[in-house]
Structure formats: structure tokens, C-alpha cells
Amino acid sequence: MGRIERLLALIQDTGNDGTLSVPARLCIASSAAVGVDGAGVALINAHHHSAVAASDDLAGEVEDLQASLGQGPCFDAVQQCRAIIAPDLTDRQVLNRWPAFARSALDAGVHAVFGFPLSIDGRPIGALDLYSRTPRHLTDRHINDALVLADLTAIAVHDGMDRGRISEVGLSSSLDEPWAHRAVVHHATGMTAVELSVSVDEALLRLRAYAFATSRTLDEVARDVVARRLRVEHWNTDDD
Amino acid sequence: MSSPVVCGSSTGTPTMTDDRSTTNSATRADRETRIINTFVTLADTLVDDYDVIEFLGVLAERCVELIEAAEAGILLADERGNLQAIASSSERTRLLELFELQNEEGPCLDAFRTGETVVSLDLVNDEARWPRFASTARAAGFSGVVSVPLRLRREVIGALNLLRAGPGPFADSDLALVRALADVATIGLLQERAVSESRTTARRLQIALSSRVLIEQAKGVLAARHDTDIDAAFERLRGYARRHGLKLTDVARAVVENQFDLGQT
Numbered sequence: 228m229g230r231i232e233r234l235l236a237l238i239q240d241t242g243n244d245g246t247l248s249v250p251a252r253l254c255i256a257s258s259a260a261v262g263v264d265g266a267g268v269a270l271i272n273a274h275h276h277s278a279v280a281a282s283d284d285l286a287g288e289v290e291d292l293q294a295s296l297g298q299g300p301c302f303d304a305v306q307q308c309r310a311i312i313a314p315d316l317t318d319r320q321v322l323n324r325w326p327a328f329a330r331s332a333l334d335a336g337v338h339a340v341f342g343f344p345l346s347i348d349g350r351p352i353g354a355l356d357l358y359s360r361t362p363r364h365l366t367d368r369h370i371n372d373a374l375v376l377a378d379l380t381a382i383a384v385h386d387g388m389d390r391g392r393i394s395e396v397g398l399s400s401s402l403d404e405p406w407a408h409r410a411v412v413h414h415a416t417g418m419t420a421v422e423l424s425v426s427v428d429e430a431l432l433r434l435r436a437y438a439f440a441t442s443r444t445l446d447e448v449a450r451d452v453v454a455r456r457l458r459v460e461h462w463n464t465d466d467d
Numbered sequence: 468m469s470s471p472v473v474c475g476s477s478t479g480t481p482t483m484t485d486d487r488s489t490t491n492s493a494t495r496a497d498r499e500t501r502i503i504n505t506f507v508t509l510a511d512t513l514v515d516d517y518d519v520i521e522f523l524g525v526l527a528e529r530c531v532e533l534i535e536a537a538e539a540g541i542l543l544a545d546e547r548g549n550l551q552a553i554a555s556s557s558e559r560t561r562l563l564e565l566f567e568l569q570n571e572e573g574p575c576l577d578a579f580r581t582g583e584t585v586v587s588l589d590l591v592n593d594e595a596r597w598p599r600f601a602s603t604a605r606a607a608g609f610s611g612v613v614s615v616p617l618r619l620r621r622e623v624i625g626a627l628n629l630l631r632a633g634p635g636p637f638a639d640s641d642l643a644l645v646r647a648l649a650d651v652a653t654i655g656l657l658q659e660r661a662v663s664e665s666r667t668t669a670r671r672l673q674i675a676l677s678s679r680v681l682i683e684q685a686k687g688v689l690a691a692r693h694d695t696d697i698d699a700a701f702e703r704l705r706g707y708a709r710r711h712g713l714k715l716t717d718v719a720r721a722v723v724e725n726q727f728d729l730g731q732t
Contacts, residue, residue, distance in 0.1 A: 414686055418690055421692050
């Protein structure tokens with residue numbers, strides 16, 4: 228199973244009690260995918276931190292710490308536009324980098340933090356932060372999963388926040404059979420496959436992921452792609 | 468394969484034919500010849516290098532010629548009972564959407580569910596029956612419709628849909644001919660292929676539906692590659708297939724799966 232397909236299936240299975248926003252679900256799914264204890268999402272604008280969602284209270288607390296102390300993985304991720312990996316907050320270099328945040332986070336019970344930038348058109352707008360209670364290294368697979376989930380989160384916070392409803396549509400595994408779709412979805416799939424230089428199967432998964440992240444139906448997304456009102460961006464991803 | 472019938476004006480509405488009461492014996496003989504030729508052509512297609520999409524496309528085009536309808540389409544039910552347009556007399560997106568609409572309401576859905584032919588002589592009178600379909604069809608220039616179920620023994624596997632631009636009755640002989648063509652369509656869908664192992668009904672339908680998916684995907688691929696709209700992309704695909712004597716499905720598959728470039732033409 229390809230990476231996106233696997234992650235969509237994971238998202239479908241987590242946090243689906245129907246009450247959570249898309250960013251909150253992505254926090255829970257990211258935490259599960261990478262095998263850490265929590266995740267939070269924040270928008271960062273000119274060093275101003277605005278919390279969007281968190282998987283649980285501890286994650287929320289650590290987001291608050293970053294906001295009030297003005298330091299932490301989310302700021303670095305945005306500033307440097309790359310993933311920030313801190314497997315052990317007791318490490319001397321980490322303590323030098325974040326003197327206030329590292330100590331406060333340790334006091335709160337967090338021993339490792341990771342920040343992944345949320346990028347739109349190559350411009351970082353915020354971060355997906357992951358937290359572990361114990362020191363922890365991430366495998367390449369974890370990191371690549373987190374990068375894809377960060378891309379989805381970026382879409383969700385940038386394009387999907389003004390929608391009232393939460394849609395399972397993009398996730399539904401009953402969409403596995405291609406003939407379940409209307410022609411417009413196939414047209415959009417073909418176009419996206421060319422634009423992203425991927426297979427049609429991969430292109431369809433990306434359209435579904437986009438639909439989920441923006442709480443829109445697949446048909447709506449497809450119509451916009453065909454009308455060239457929407458271009459599904461190239462994502463950080465290579466397959467498992 | 469014969470060249471397609473081009474119906475009427477650029478808006479897609481056909482020119483009206485002569486009043487039926489003035490049909491003379493020469494016209495009748497001519498029509499009979501055309502009917503016979505249609506069945507011969509379809510029989511040839513059935514045995515020779517069979518491609519279900521081509522076959523149904525020819526059948527749809529011939530329906531339009533013989534019944535003097537504006538457009539025709541063949542819809543098949545997938546595993547979940549949703550009707551999918553497999554072939555039609557024209558691939559114009561607007562027409563295909565009219566067929567897709569009938570998943571939720573319309574004469575094809577009724578024909579599929581009841582197993583009976585459904586006729587509307589003037590959609591103005593059927594706004595209550597099919598509110599969305601009737602208004603969309605009328606806006607597209609159609610006023611009359613016939614839907615004939617595709618039946619295999621007790622099972623209904625889809626429907627053959629004819630749309631016409633002018634109101635008025637359908638002749639009994641026309642309805643009988645449409646039913647015969649619907650039967651041919653059903654046989655064509657389910658007949659044994661000379662080369663391969665025997666397949667179940669479900670598998671054959673699956674193949675037809677998969678071919679349709681490939682063709683639609685190919686439209687998208689070509690539209691993106693050549694920066695055109697979907698309908699123009701289909702013209703390019705079909706033009707290439709016809710010029711090279713290739714099956715539409717095969718060219719579509721090459722475009723989608725092997726990044727085959729049709730060239731500048």
C-alpha cells in the first residue's frame with residue numbers, strides 16, 4: 228500500500244467520533260502514525276503563535292509553552308522551512324537552543340519534540356509539532372509520513388478552515404472501486420496525474436486527501452481541477 | 468466503422484425529419500436496408516476482435532440514425548446498482564452528465580428498476596415525475612425520451628436511453644426496433660469472447676466499466692498535456708484511434724498507463 232493510501236486509512240480509523248475538526252483529527256492521526264504521545268498545530272505569522280488544534284491536553288500545554296516563551300520547534304520549523312528533530316530535550320545543544328522551552332517542556336513531562344513546517348506555495352505558514360514523553364528517534368518512514376501529514380494539515384488550515392461541515396468523503400474506502408466515481412473525477416484524476424507526474428491511482432488518492440483536508444466532496448474538488456480553478460500541489464512524498 | 472452521424476446545428480439539436488405520414492415505399496425500403504446493415508455490422512463487431520466500448524458506441528450511433536433520435540446512450544449497473552454511462556452517440560460532457568444524473572432520478576432509473584420500457588413524449592409533462600432530469604434535459608434541447616431496460620433473463624443489467632429534440636409520438640415500429648437493439652446490446656455485453664476463458668456476467672460488466680474509466684481518465688491526461696478542454700481531448704483520442712484503426716480502449720490504456728503521447732496531430 229502506498230504512503231498516502233495508508234495514511235488516509237489511518238486517518239479514517241482515528242478520531243472519527245464526528246466532533247473533531249480536520250486539524251484535530253490530523254493531530255491524532257499524526258501522533259499515531261509516528262508513534263509519539265501527542266501533536267499540536269499552530270499558525271505562525273511574524274513570530275506570532277496561534278494555536279489551531281491539539282491531540283490532547285499535554286500537547287495543548289506544550290503549544291501554549293511555545294507561544295508564551297516564543298521559542299520551540301514550531302518557530303524553528305517556520306524560520307528554517309525544514310523539519311526540526313530533537314530526540315532528547317536533555318541534550319546540551321537542545322538546551323542551548325531553547326533554554327526556556329526545553330526546561331519547561333521537560334517539567335511538563337515531554338522528552339522529545341519534532342516540528343514539521345506547514346507550507347503553502349513553498350511559504351511556511353505554521354507547524355505540526357509532535358511530542359514524546361520519552362526520548363525518541365524517528366525513522367525515515369516516520370519522517371516521510373509526518374511530512375505528508377504536514378502537507379495535508381497545511382491544506383486543511385489554509386483552504387479548509389472556513390467550511391462549517393466536516394466531511395469523511397475523501398477517506399471513505401468504499402471509493403476504492405474506480406467505477407464508483409463520476410466521470411468528472413476521472414477527468415480530474417487524469418489531469419492531476421500529468422501535473423504531478425504520478426500514476427492515476429496516486430493522483431486519485433491525492434484528490435481524496437485534498438477533499439478530506441478541505442471538507443469538500445470529491446466531485447467538488449474534481450470540478451475545480453477540471454475547470455483549472457484548482458491545482459493539487461506537489462507534495463513532500465516518495466512511496467514506502 | 469461508419470463515421471458518426473452529425474446531428475443538426477452546433478447547439479446539438481437535430482433538424483426535424485419529414486412527417487411520418489408521408490413516408491413512401493422508397494424511404495421504407497431504404498430504412499429497411501439500413502436496419503439490416505446495422506444488424507450485419509453489429510454481428511460483425513461481435514465476432515471480430517471484439518471491444519465492448521466500440522460495439523456499444525456503434526450501437527448508440529445507429530440508434531440515433533435509425534430512430535431519428537438526437538442522442539442515445541447505454542448505461543450499465545455496477546456492483547452497487549449505480550447506473551454508469553458506458554457508451555453514447557456523442558461524448559460531449561454535457562450529454563454524459565445527463566446520463567449520470569439518471570442515477571438519482573429519470574427514465575433510465577425507472578426502466579432499470581421496473582424492467583419495463585419508459586417513455587416520455589414531452590418532458591414538459593414529466594417535470595413532477597423527474598424534476599431535475601426533465602429540466603436539465605429540456606435545457607439541453609431534448610423534449611422526448613425512451614428508456615429500454617437491458618434484460619438478461621430475469622435480471623436487468625442497465626438501460627438504453629434515447630433522447631429526441633421534438634415532441635410527438637414514437638412509432639410502434641421504432642419502439643420495437645429499439646427493443647431489438649437493446650437485446651443486441653445485452654447479447655453483445657455478455658457473449659463469450661473467442662480468445663479468453665469464460666467469464667461471469669459480473670466480470671464482463673466489470674471490464675466494460677473499467678474500459679469506460681480508462682477512457683475518462685485518458686480525456687483528463689490529454690486535456691492537461693495539450694492544455695485543452697475535456698471534449699477536445701476526447702476528439703484527439705478518438706481521431707487518433709480511428710486514423711490508426713485502433714480500439715478506443717486500447718489507445719486510452721496506452722495514454723493512461725504508458726504515458727503514450729498521441730503526437731502533435
